Amino acid sequence: MQLAEYHSIDDIRKIIESGIGVELSELSKAKINKCNSYLLQKVAQDGPPIYGVNTGFGSLCNTEISKEKLTELQINLLRSHACGTGAYVPHSIVKLMLLLKAQSLSYGHSGVQLATVEKLLEFYNSNTLPVIYELGSLGASGDLAPLSHLALPLIGEGQIWAYQNPSKSKEEPFAYAKKALPSDLKLGAKEGLALINGTQFMQAYGLHCLFKAQDILKRADLHAALCVDAYDARIEPFLSYSHEIRPHQGQLHTAKTVLNHLHGSEILAQKKGHVQDPYSLRCVPQVHGASKDAVAHAMAVFETEINSVTDNPNVFPDEDLVLSAGNFHGQTLALQLDFLAIAIAEIGSIAERRIYRLLEGKRGLPAFLTSNPGLESGLMIAQYTAASIVSQNKQLCTPSSVDTIESSNGQEDHVSMGANAATKCLRVVENVERIQAIELLTACKALEYRRPLKSSMVIEELVASVKSIADISEGDKIWANEVEKIRLSFF
Numbered sequence: 001m002q003l004a005e006y007h008s009i010d011d012i013r014k015i016i017e018s019g020i021g022v023e024l025s026e027l028s029k030a031k032i033n034k035c036n037s038y039l040l041q042k043v044a045q046d047g048p049p050i051y052g053v054n055t056g057f058g059s060l061c062n063t064e065i066s067k068e069k070l071t072e073l074q075i076n077l078l079r080s081h082a083c084g085t086g087a088y089v090p091h092s093i094v095k096l097m098l099l100l101k102a103q104s105l106s107y108g109h110s111g112v113q114l115a116t117v118e119k120l121l122e123f124y125n126s127n128t129l130p131v132i133y134e135l136g137s138l139g140a141s142g143d144l145a146p147l148s149h150l151a152l153p154l155i156g157e158g159q160i161w162a163y164q165n166p167s168k169s170k171e172e173p174f175a176y177a178k179k180a181l182p183s184d185l186k187l188g189a190k191e192g193l194a195l196i197n198g199t200q201f202m203q204a205y206g207l208h209c210l211f212k213a214q215d216i217l218k219r220a221d222l223h224a225a226l227c228v229d230a231y232d233a234r235i236e237p238f239l240s241y242s243h244e245i246r247p248h249q250g251q252l253h254t255a256k257t258v259l260n261h262l263h264g265s266e267i268l269a270q271k272k273g274h275v276q277d278p279y280s281l282r283c284v285p286q287v288h289g290a291s292k293d294a295v296a297h298a299m300a301v302f303e304t305e306i307n308s309v310t311d312n313p314n315v316f317p318d319e320d321l322v323l324s325a326g327n328f329h330g331q332t333l334a335l336q337l338d339f340l341a342i343a344i345a346e347i348g349s350i351a352e353r354r355i356y357r358l359l360e361g362k363r364g365l366p367a368f369l370t371s372n373p374g375l376e377s378g379l380m381i382a383q384y385t386a387a388s389i390v391s392q393n394k395q396l397c398t399p400s401s402v403d404t405i406e407s408s409n410g411q412e413d414h415v416s417m418g419a420n421a422a423t424k425c426l427r428v429v430e431n432v433e434r435i436q437a438i439e440l441l442t443a444c445k446a447l448e449y450r451r452p453l454k455s456s457m458v459i460e461e462l463v464a465s466v467k468s469i470a471d472i473s474e475g476d477k478i479w480a481n482e483v484e485k486i487r488l489s490f491f
Contacts, residue, residue: 003028003106003121006307009299013211016096021125024106024117031108032117036188038317039111043067043189051313051324052193053111058141058408074192075155081196082148082158084133089146089201091129091161091175096204097150098124101195104310110194111315111322119154119185131159131177132201138407139330139400139418142311143201146419151195153180155187190313197311202333205422206302206340212429213295213344215491216436217288220347221254223439224284225261226462227354228268229455230446232363233277235259235268243285250289250296258284265456274363280353287350294343298336305333334401334418341425345393348432351439352386358446359383369445376476379442382483386438389431396424396431437487441479445472465490 001015002025015022024032042050049055049064056063057077065073089097102120105112123129130153136145152158159177227233238255262268276282313324359379361367370378400421406413444466447455454460466472469489470482 003103005107007103009207009210009303009306012096012099012207012306015099016092022099022102022121024102024114024121028106028108028117029114032106032112032114035108035111035315035317036113039189039315039322042322043070050190050322052197053190053313053322057193058411061411070189071187074187074190077192078148078152078155078196079157081144082152084136084145084149086133086135089132089134090208093204093208094129094132094150094161095124095127096207097132097147097200098129100200100203100207100306101147101150101198103306104198104200104308105194107309109309109314109316110311111190112194113188113191115185116154116187116191116195119183123154128153128181129161130180131161134423137201137419138405138412138415139199139202139334139420139422140328140415141408141412142197142328143199143330143419144196146201147196147198150200151192154183154195155185156180156183194311197328199305199310199328199330199333199418202330202337202418202422203302203306205419205426206298206333206337207306209337209340209344209422209425209429210295210299210302212433213340216344216347216429216432217292217295219436219440219490220288220291220351221257221284222261222458222462223351223436223443224281224288224354225258226443226447226455226459227358227439228258228262228281228284229265229450229459230443231277231281231354231357231365232267232270232272232450233281234272234274235262237277237282238262238285248289248293250292251285252289253292254288255285261458262456263458265459266453267450267455270453278353278357280350280357284350287346291343291347294339298340298343301332301336330416330418331401334416334421337418337421337425338397338399338401341393341421341428342397344425344432345390345397345428348386348393348428348435349390351432351435352383352390355383355386355435355439355442358442365446365449369442369449370476371474378476379445379479382438382442382479386435389435393428393431396428400424433491434483434487437483437491440466440486440490441470441472441483444470448472 054065105117130150132146132149137143162178238259243252243255310327368378368380370376400417403417404414444463470485
């Protein structure tokens with residue numbers, strides 16, 4: 001398929017998950033060629049210096065570079081800025097970075113040659129993934145370090161991931177880093193800078209987190225519905241009347257969704273002996289809904305960003321302008337990544353409270369969901385595990401975007417720290433997936449104590465699916481194994 005002028009986040013997810021190849025449209029090729037030709041003409045003229053084209057970088061911006069050194073300048077830029085460290089960036093995020101960098105360069109405001117953008121797509125289509133590290137970007141001046149590691153293999157330097165299966169069996173292939181393959185790509189004026197100036201590291205992490213967040217929110221409503229019946233909770237908090245007089249979209253959607261999940265439940269229909277439920281059940285529409293609204297806002301911001309030009313300087317052939325500006329600054333993404341982490345952490349927080357309620361020995365449920373308390377501990381420590389993860393998430397949700405550290409001799413005196421917001425956001429999201437796996441195990445086991453009454457068809461099908469892959473029968477067992485089976489099968 002062809003890269004479009006505009007892609008929604010759902011479009012990007014479909015492209016990634018389909019595995020389909022991507023190419024440039026003829027319009028994009030024309031824009032890229034036009035801009036590159038214009039920039040080369042500007043360089044050939046003896047006009048004023050252009051930042052990053054015939055000058056040094058950062059605080060070295062006033063140092064002019066001779067014409068015969070322009071290619072060397074760009075190669076040195078990639079080498080010197082490839083200074084990342086820490087854990088490896090997940091392969092799925094690296095692949096997103098390749099696609100998003102090509103998208104940004106395809107608009108014809110970056111001055112790169114066509115061959116450079118096509119090389120990015122060649123890597124994407126062939127699953128040739130550069131080795132990139134988590135740490136090193138300040139989220140301003142572009143994601144310099146990680147994008148340098150992304151760009152070096154385009155010119156035959158740096159490292160890429162290779163795969164082998166030592167046992168030649170059905171096991172997953174083993175990944176290892178190796179030297180990049182030789183390349184015939186020769187960088188021209190500004191190309192190194194165009195490749196590493198940009199927000200594609202933050203973008204890719206953000207999209208990966210948003211994809212997971214969408215799934216987490218869907219599961220959250222389904223799990224909450226399961227917990228409603230497992231705890232023998234009331235239906236009134238989900239009726240539309242209260243939500244129509246406080247009509248936040250996420251709240252309305254959650255209440256309706258939970259009701260739909262519970263349609264036809266015998267447990268929900270039986271007479272209740274209590275007047276109200278705890279907030280973790282009664283306020284599901286308000287809490288889940290608030291997170292849905294926050295995620296929707298983050299998606300809108302990211303959708304604008306992935307369809308933008310984020311390198312520097314920006315080239316405008318029709319206006320005869322090369323502008324040194326600040327589109328590489330990640331503040332808008334940093335704020336949203338912090339917001340997204342908080343919103344998803346709250347889904348884990350309220351899920352842990354529901355786990356606790358199901359284990360506290362009330363509403364006709366035995367303490368810790370074991371019929372032999374004392375001799376057996378049941379799911380006591382499952383709640384401990386969820387609580388420890390929730391506590392860690394609270395620490396991870398301290399905003400990165402409120403921090404800034406001056407760099408490059410003061411030239412870059414305010415940075416977004418959006419890359420740190422991105423990497424810790426992923427940790428929060430993955431932590432919430434683990435909490436949800438514990439919640440699903442706990443709620444399914446609790447529901448078995450409501451027999452012979454049945455829940456809705458949707459819930460009963462979910463429970464049957466869980467029981468087909470995890471052991472929730474009576475008796476203590478290594479619960480970590482059962483939680484992991486659920487996480488790997490459902491998430």
